[in-house]
Every structure is written in C-alpha cells, then in structure tokens.
Amino acid sequence: MQLIVSNAHQRKAPFVVSGKFDAHRTDIVNINRRAMKKFLIIILFLPLFCFGQKQGNIWYFGDHAGLDFNSGSPVVINNGQVGLIDCSPFGTCHAEGSAIICDSSGALLFYCDGSTAWNKNHQIMLNGDSLLSTISSTQSSLIVPQPGSSRYFYLLTTDDFFAHNLQYGFRYSIIDICLDNGLGGIINGEKNLLLLDTVTEKLTGVRHANGVDYWIIVHKFHSDAFHCYRLSSTGIIDTVISHVGSVHPIEGANTWTAVGQLKASPNGQKLALVNGNATPAIAEYFDFDNNTGIVSNVVSIQTNPLWSYYGVSFSPDNSKLYIACNLNGNGVYQFDLSAGGGNPTAVVASKTLVAGTYNYLGLQLATDGKIYVARSPFVGNSYLGVISSPNNAGTSCNYVDAAIDLNGHAASYGFPNFIDSYDYSNTVSKCETGIAEQSDIEKLKVFPNPFSTQLTFSYADNEQAVVSLYNFLGQRVLQQTFTNYMSTNTEQLANGIYFYELRNDKVTVMKGKVLKQ
Numbered sequence: 433m434q435l436i437v438s439n440a441h442q443r444k445a446p447f448v449v450s451g452k453f454d455a456h457r458t459d460i461v462n463i464n465r466r467a468m469k470k471f472l473i474i475i476l477f478l479p480l481f482c483f484g485q486k487q488g489n490i491w492y493f494g495d496h497a498g499l500d501f502n503s504g505s506p507v508v509i510n511n512g513q514v515g516l517i518d519c520s521p522f523g524t525c526h527a528e529g530s531a532i533i534c535d536s537s538g539a540l541l542f543y544c545d546g547s548t549a550w551n552k553n554h555q556i557m558l559n560g561d562s563l564l565s566t567i568s569s570t571q572s573s574l575i576v577p578q579p580g581s582s583r584y585f586y587l588l589t590t591d592d593f594f595a596h597n598l599q600y601g602f603r604y605s606i607i608d609i610c611l612d613n614g615l616g617g618i619i620n621g622e623k624n625l626l627l628l629d630t631v632t633e634k635l636t637g638v639r640h641a642n643g644v645d646y647w648i649i650v651h652k653f654h655s656d657a658f659h660c661y662r663l664s665s666t667g668i669i670d671t672v673i674s675h676v677g678s679v680h681p682i683e684g685a686n687t688w689t690a691v692g693q694l695k696a697s698p699n700g701q702k703l704a705l706v707n708g709n710a711t712p713a714i715a716e717y718f719d720f721d722n723n724t725g726i727v728s729n730v731v732s733i734q735t736n737p738l739w740s741y742y743g744v745s746f747s748p749d750n751s752k753l754y755i756a757c758n759l760n761g762n763g764v765y766q767f768d769l770s771a772g773g774g775n776p777t778a779v780v781a782s783k784t785l786v787a788g789t790y791n792y793l794g795l796q797l798a799t800d801g802k803i804y805v806a807r808s809p810f811v812g813n814s815y816l817g818v819i820s821s822p823n824n825a826g827t828s829c830n831y832v833d834a835a836i837d838l839n840g841h842a843a844s845y846g847f848p849n850f851i852d853s854y855d856y857s858n859t860v861s862k863c864e865t866g867i868a869e870q871s872d873i874e875k876l877k878v879f880p881n882p883f884s885t886q887l888t889f890s891y892a893d894n895e896q897a898v899v900s901l902y903n904f905l906g907q908r909v910l911q912q913t914f915t916n917y918m919s920t921n922t923e924q925l926a927n928g929i930y931f932y933e934l935r936n937d938k939v940t941v942m943k944g945k946v947l948k949q
Contacts, residue, residue, distance in 0.1 A: 486538035487856035488799050491848050494527045494806075497814075497841040501799050502538040510841055513554050514545045514567065527844035528592075528794070529565075529572030529633070533585060536859040541609055542616050543848070546572025546589055549607070551615040557607070558617025564600035564624050565589035570633035570691050570742075570794075571849045577858035579644045580665040580876075580942065583610055585858070587618070588648060590635045598690060601629040602650050602659075604668075610863035627668070628652065628659055632680050634694035634705060637851040641700075641723035643945040644857070649727075651705065653680055653690055658703075660725035672725035678714045678732075680707055693794065693846075696720065697746040698853040702769070703727060704744045706755055712737030715744075715755055717769070731776040733767055735783060736760070742845070743795035745803050746852065747822040752829070754803060754819065758791035764805060764817075768825055787817060787831045794846030797822070799854055805831075806843040814838040857943065876934060882947040888919040891934065902931045922948060 489501040492512030499506040514530045532543040540552045546565030549557040565572045569592035578584040585607040591600040603624050611617035630653045638647045640662065648661040648668075656679045662670040681689055692714075694705040700722035707714035712734065719729040733753070734741075739761030745754045753767045764787035772778025791808035798804055805817035815837055820830040877890040889899050891914075899918065901910035909925060912918055927948050934942040 485854050485856055486536060486799065487534045487858065488532070488848075488850045488854045489538040490532055490534050490540045490543075491798075492532060492543050493530050493847045494838070494843040494845075495841050497838045497843055499798075499804075499836075504800065506798070506800070506836060508836065508839055510839055511554060512543065513548070513550050514543065516567075516844070527567050527842075528846045529567060529569045529590075529635075530846075530848045531573035531575045531587070531850075532848045533575040533577070533856070533858070535582070535861065536856075539860075541585075541861075542575075542607065544573045544575065544587055544589075546592070549587060549605075549618065551612070553615060555615070557615065558612040559620065559623060560618055562624075563587075563589055563605065564591060564603055566592050568592040570693055570846065571635040572633070574635050574637055574648070574849045574851075576637055576646050576648065576663060576851070577856055578606075578665060578667075579646065579663065579857055582858040582861040583863065584608055586648075586663060586668075588635060589624075590631055590633055590650060592633055592690075598630050598632075598653055600624075602627045602631045602635075609861050614861075614863050627661065630654070631659075632690040632692075632694075632707075634690075634692065635849060636694045636696050636703070638696045638700040638720065638722050639851065639853060639855045643943075646851070647700075647722060647725050649694065649696070649703065651680060651694060655679060658727040660727070662725060670725070674725075674727035676718060676727050677705075677716050677730040678707075678710075680714070681710055692742055693744045695744050695746060695852060697750040698748055698797070699750045700853065702746065702750065702753075704746065704753055704755075706741035706744050708740035708742055708757070708759075713739050713741055715741050717753060731779065733780055733783070735780065742793045743806070745795035745797050745822075747803070748797065748801045749823045752822060752825070754786075754795055754822065756792035756795050756805065758793050758808060762791050763788040764792050764795070764819070764831065766826065766829060784826045786819065786827055786829055787833065789833055792817070794843070796847035796850070797852050804836075804847060806846055807833075814840050814842050816843055876942050878932065878944060878946060882949045883922060884948065885921065885923045886919060887922050887946065888917075889914070889932075889934070890917050892916070898935045900933045900935070902933070903928065 491499040492514040496515045498509040498512045500509050530545045533541050542551050545567040547563050549560035551557045569590050574588045576586045587605045589603050591598050603626050605618045606622035608619050609616040632651045632653050634651045636649050646663045650659050656675050658674045660672040661668050689710040692706040696703050703720045704717040715734040716730050716732050718727050739757050740759040743756030751770050756764045763785050766784045766786050768782035771782040794806040796804050803819040803822045815834040818832050818835040891897050896915050898913050902908050930946050
C-alpha cells in the first residue's frame with residue numbers, strides 16, 4: 433500500500449502544512465484505539481442517527497423517473513429533467529448516474545446528470561451546462577456541501593467510457609446557491625476543474641472522522657489505486673492514494689471495464705465495488721479509515737469470474753453487503769459481513785440469492801432505510817424492486833419485486849448518487865444580497881476534545897446562539913444560550929460520544945461530535 437498526501441486543489445489558504453492534517457481541523461473526533469473499542473456499540477448507532485436528515489429525500493433518475501421521500505414513504509414524481517440523451521454517433525445513452533441535493537427541510541436545491549445541472553425550478557442552472565460527463569457514467573456525479581456552509585456545494589463528476597472514452601477524468605465545479613436570486617449557479621472560474629485524469633465510472637463520499645469534513649473517493653482506471661480527496665471548509669486540501677485490490681484493466685482497446693458502482697458503508701468503515709465487464713469480473717470490499725483516508729484489507733467476493741456485476745450497496749446497519757448481477761448470474765445477492773466474526777471465507781460462504789427474476793443493475797440505499805433495485809431496462813417495464821428489511825439475514829431481508837410503478841418511466845441502469853449515511857452538513861441556506869457568507873466552521877471552536885470536566889464553545893459571531901448537546905440515544909442533556917463564548921461543567925455527564933448542535937436565529941448552522949472520557 434502506498435500513501436501519498438498532496439496539498440493541491442485548494443481554493444483558499446489551508447490549515448495544512450507539509451502534508452500533515454491540521455490539529456484544529458481534526459479536533460472534533462480524535463479517539464485512540466482504546467477509546468474506539470470502548471465505544472464501539474455507541475458508534476454503531478451513528479448511521480441510524482443520520483437517517484433523520486432529509487438532504488436525500490428527492491430523487492431524479494432514469495428516463496424522467498423520480499421519487500419523493502418527504503412523506504416517509506416514496507411518492508412517484510415525474511417532473512425532473514434527467515432522462516435519456518443522444519450520444520451521437522453512438523446512439524442513445526443509457527441513463528445511469530445522477531446526483532441531487534436538498535436542504536435540511538427536504539426542499540430541492542438542484543440536481544445533475546453529469547453534463548447538466550438544473551435548479552429547483554427544473555431550469556438549467558446559471559452556468560450549469562457543458563459539464564464534462566454524461567448520464568451514461570455509472571456514478572456520473574456527486575454533490576457534497578462545503579463543510580460549515582449551506583451556501584456552497586461541490587459538484588463532482590466522473591467521465592464515461594461510452595460517449596467520451598474516459599477522456600475528461602474526475603473534475604469538480606463549485607456552486608453558489610445564492611446566485612441567480614437564490615436559484616444557484618456555478619461560480620465563474622470554478623467549473624470543470626481537473627482533479628485526476630482517466631478514472632473509472634466510480635464515485636462515492638464518506639464523512640471524515642472529525643464529523644465535519646468529507647472524503648471523496650474515486651478509482652483510477654488501469655490501476656489498483658483509490659484516490660481519496662479530503663474536502664474541508666477551505667476546499668480540497670489532501671489527497672490520499674491507496675494501492676490495494678484488483679487492477680481495473682483495459683481489455684484490448686476497450687474501456688468498458690470502467691463500469692460498476694463504488695459504495696461506502698453508512699458508518700464509513702468499509703468500501704465495496706464491482707466491475708462486471710472485466711475478465712475476470714471484480715467484486716471486492718475493503719476496510720476504510722475515515723480518519724486517514726487509507727483503503728486496506730481487500731476481500732474478494734467474486735464467486736464466478738464470468739458474472740456481470742453492476743450494483744452494490746451496504747445495509748443501514750453496515751452488516752450486510754448486496755451486489756446485483758445482469759446478463760450473467762442474474763440476481764441480487766446478499767453477503768453477511770459479520771459471518772464467522774467477519775472471516776472472509778465465512779463471508780463468501782454466506783452468499784444468498786435474494787432476488788432472481790430479472791437482470792439487476794443499480795442499487796441505492798434510501799433515507800427510509802430500504803434499498804431500491806433497478807431492474808433490467810430491456811424488459812420494457814417501469815417497476816422498481818425494493819429490499820424492504822436490508823439488515824435482516826438471507827431472504828428475510830424481504831425483497832419485493834415490482835414494488836413501485838414509476839408511471840411508465842423506466843429506471844434504466846441506476847439511481848442518484850448519495851453519501852449513503854445521508855450525513856450532510858448543509859441546512860437551509862441564508863442568502864443576503866452583496867454579503868458573502870463566512871464559513872460557520874471557521875467561526876466555531878469546540879474544545880477540549882476529548883473533554884472531561886469542562887467543555888467550551890467559542891463562536892465568532894456577535895449574535896446570540898443556542899448550543900444543545902445530545903447523547904447517542906438522541907436525548908438532550910444540555911442546552912444553553914450564549915454570545916461569543918461559553919464554558920460549561922460536564923462532570924455530571926457519563927463517558928461516551930455526544931452530538932452538539934449550534935443554532936443561530938432558529939437555523940442550525942453547525943453540528944458535530946465530541947467525546948467525553
């Protein structure tokens with residue numbers, strides 16, 4: 433394994449020197465191995481805590497298909513612009529990858545198919561055309577809020593093999609949601625900025641262990657390298673490269689071996705990917721350190737080298753892994769990652785066919801805790817399959833075929849791309865004409881962390897703020913109003929992980945995690 437840390441691609445002067453992570457930026461969670469073991473049970477609850485957020489409640493995908501989860505159950509919608517596109521001279525592209533972001537109330541902000549970004553009114557966003565990907569890329573795009581901000585968003589894109597032969601690589605554009613009278617737009621000079629050339633069609637994100645930053649993860653083509661980019665309030669400040677697992681090969685002159693999904697477990701501790709066009713096919717999972725960005729310990733779950741894998745997803749409780757096959761090995765298969773205490777041989781032996789009627793393609797975990805399944809677009813139907821209880825072992829996961837009718841609009845190959853913990857930091861944006869937003873993460877300091885008998889909040893804003901502290905069950909154990917500075921006695925609190933929320937003028941401006949020990 434090789435680790436490379438680079439400080440390229442930052443927008444502002446970073447808090448990083450000589451490739452070392454800045455202590456201030458990593459002080460929200462800094463847990464040693466002993467503490468990690470001590471609070472393992474608590475940490476397992478974190479993904480369930482995050483599913484209360486609503487930034488992933490609207491989906492647009494496939495051939496003008498859509499779902500709205502704001503009522504708690506998916507409601508079919510067909511008002512989006514994502515659809516099949518002309519990939520001349522090659523014909524029509526299959527609909528594969530898209531990305532969407534809502535605010536913390538579940539209201540749509542904008543969405544993208546890799547080549548075009550649309551605002552909440554379904555109009556092309558200001559400067560939102562001519563992005564260097566297409567909907568034919570498995571995971572064409574991903575939207576991540578800039579940490580500490582509800583105004584700025586990073587729109588990341590991976591190119592496709594079918595129309596562009598991977599020539600445009602991995603890029604990002606920065607969106608200011610306050611442009612165009614609150615409809616948003618891509619900032620001039622911050623569009624299609626290259627991060628890495630010639631990547632596969634794989635793209636996912638993970639919350640950093642500090643509870644604030646994000647890791648953005650792609651896979652280099654014709655390589656065994658994962659490239660992990662750390663996104664902070666100052667931009668992309670570090671690049672970590674891990675050489676582990678299979679080489680994603682070029683077969684002859686073909687680049688179609690770039691397809692297949694890459695996903696992270698909701699707790700950020702595992703990655704999994706598939707590549708069904710390679711010979712032999714690739715299906716692997718890995719350990720991921722969401723503090724350092726290092727990928728390690730590959731386990732192959734490829735049980736037939738001729739199967740055509742495409743989709744992959746973890747269960748909400750991180751214990752099950754699902755992969756979908758099309759053309760060969762038709763079906764959706766479950767692997768129990770806890771089998772034999774996580775022993776690789778036992779995990780592979782736990783393979784269970786849970787759906788086997790059609791060719792299956794993309795998989796996506798939703799905010800309702802269910803996994804949605806794209807059935808083959810070649811059978812002429814407009815139905816989705818659903819894994820209703822994905823935490824359950826074997827067929828008790830309750831796969832339901834033809835569970836949702838998309839009103840004649842096919843899912844095609846895939847679904848919108850999300851951070852699968854749905855642990856997004858943006859709230860409801862506050863746009864003030866002529867006033868640039870100061871990143872709230874730069875205003876707030878929480879120390880010491882870990883803490884013992886005293887916890888201090890320093891907030892560089894002259895307005896009154898309210899800080900609340902919650903235990904892992906979601907029970908509020910502290911609430912206090914202050915201006916600029918507050919230090920509180922915490923002797924009465926039990927050891928463990930706590931979540932804080934800072935509110936200003938009835939709007940949540942910052943969330944994070946702290947540890948008492």
